[in-house]
Amino acid sequence: MEHPNVLDAFEMLLGEISEALRETHEEVATASREGRYAEATALLAEAQQIAVFLEELRGKQKEWLSFGRRRSAGHRRNVVAPRLPCGECTPQDAYCLPILRALVALGGEARGSQVLDLVFAEMKSRLKRIDLLPVQSDPNTPRWLKSANWQRYTMVQEGLLRNDSPRGVWAVTEKGRRYLAEHSA
Numbered sequence: 001m002e003h004p005n006v007l008d009a010f011e012m013l014l015g016e017i018s019e020a021l022r023e024t025h026e027e028v029a030t031a032s033r034e035g036r037y038a039e040a041t042a043l044l045a046e047a048q049q050i051a052v053f054l055e056e057l058r059g060k061q062k063e064w065l066s067f068g069r070r071r072s073a074g075h076r077r078n079v080v081a082p083r084l085p086c087g088e089c090t091p092q093d094a095y096c097l098p099i100l101r102a103l104v105a106l107g108g109e110a111r112g113s114q115v116l117d118l119v120f121a122e123m124k125s126r127l128k129r130i131d132l133l134p135v136q137s138d139p140n141t142p143r144w145l146k147s148a149n150w151q152r153y154t155m156v157q158e159g160l161l162r163n164d165s166p167r168g169v170w171a172v173t174e175k176g177r178r179y180l181a182e183h184s185a
Contacts, residue, residue, distance in 0.1 A: 010061045012137045015150070017057065021050045022156070023167050030164070089130045089143055091121070095151040098122045100160065100172060100180040109162075109171035112152070119148055 024047040031040035102118035103110065123144070131144040137147075152170060155161045160176035172180075 006064060009137055010057075010064065014054070014057060014061065015153075017050065017054050019153070021047060021054060022163065024050060026164050027166065028165075088128070090127055090147065092147045092151045092154070094126070095119060095123070095144075095148045096155060096160070097180065097183060098168075099148065099152060099155065100176055101162075101184075103170060103172040104177065104180060109165060109169055111168055112149075112170050114150060115170050116145065120144070 023044055024031040028040050028043045028047060029041060031037070098119045099115060101122065102115045105118060106114060127144055131147070132142050135141050135143050135146050152161060155176070156163045159173055159181055162173050165171040
């Protein structure tokens, strides 16, 4: 029996757990800054457990991929869902400048949903039909929204957005403001 959504499910789960780990680290930092050291210690222990679980899950993902290769080698068909051809959907990095513009327009920080509303308003005329369709792994999430959220994660890693903002809040950094200024023409 084929399971084409398993890899999407792994990716979604890994993304959600990574986000939970990032948020827990933010909570540790906040508790430490505010002098709540016992809470910070407990949260740090929780973050370590989440990190261990995340690594175990990545191992299971690799194990599944190996299983899929064995199946495709002759026993059964491959479990890997076909990827979209290049150029069929809007590239993830296309959301970078709209996210930065939205954040600056909202005063530098805002709830993610507010940011995404402005991003969608700016990008809706450029989005392709496939961007508006749900992703395989979640029938309630349009592809553009998943791509925008992944771009936010990338921007945090690049230092364009703060990694210590409160849960659910997106905030631009000075580096992000400079990037926007340099790339807006």
